[in-house]
Amino acid sequence: MDTSFFLAWIKEAATAVQAERDHLTQLDAAIGDADHGANLDRGFAAVRQALADTPPETPGAVLVQAGSALIRKVGGASGPLYGTAFRQMGRALGDAPEITPAGLVTALEAAQEGVQKLGGAAEGDKTLVDAFAPAVRALAQAVQDGAKLADALETATTAAEEGARATVPLQARKGRASYLGPRSVGHEDPGAASTVLIFTALRRAAGQA
């Protein structure tokens, strides 16, 4: 995976967030403050702008730059969280021009660690971690088993989807939804839903490669 692969991923993610903007906001309206779709869409628009203004030369630089734009422009909690995820991934990739599947796994593990350290959420708290963590685990396993990249990412995306669906019966323990207590049960977490979009975008980027 080279720089153009990671640029393709970000572009796919931005397109998916834009397409699902209203759906994310509807999910957020149920248990949050109804801004997740709009915030993330604004953030990814800023990411595309930043990448167009100063084209990065390495995969790591793509992700660090994307993360920084998300942190600056989202405005909601998903900005620092996804921004940290992308920045940590980018840092983990360093200056390497070409990334192996194992390198991608390591970077995603660093991203997950960064998100959990910043937000303090564990699996089961009804947050994006509930989709992110199983996706990273599934990817790590598939890569270790020698699966082809596109197949491994398909497995990861399925795990993210299952993780997001599994947030429906959970009671939120982090973020704005946690104030609702038991009333947060019965709704999918918007952050978990947007994490599915980001993994789906990654699989699509692999399909193009």
Added chain:
Amino acid sequence: MDDQAQAASQAQAQAQAQAMVGIVIVSHSARLAEEVAAIAREIGGENVPVAAAGGTDDGGLGTSLDKVIAAIESVDQGMGVVLIPDLGSSVLTAKLVEEPGSVVIADVPLVEGAIAAAVTVGGGASLPDVLASAEEARTFRKL
């Protein structure tokens, strides 16, 4: 050195001696941040460096990293800065700019914490003392 230069140099020395810990109020709302900063200044003393970083860059509800960074720079007199966030993205954004020993977060109620911090700053306290005083506000009982 003429009298004027000497006076200026004395004023500068005095200003350095009186350097204070800075306070930054980070809120989802620009107006809320401004008003909390105003009440903290009112009670703590008008020379207490308190800055507001509220709302997003386009004036909506949320947090702006750039506003937080600018606010920190505006109150940093070399004695350290205490960030007092409201909740959610304000806390996460504050955590991104945290620098142990120089830029620290007070885990406190916004109004009570800001006032406690401002009063302590006004008394010339150090960063750890200001933080400790602000954090006492967490358990402060009103009744």
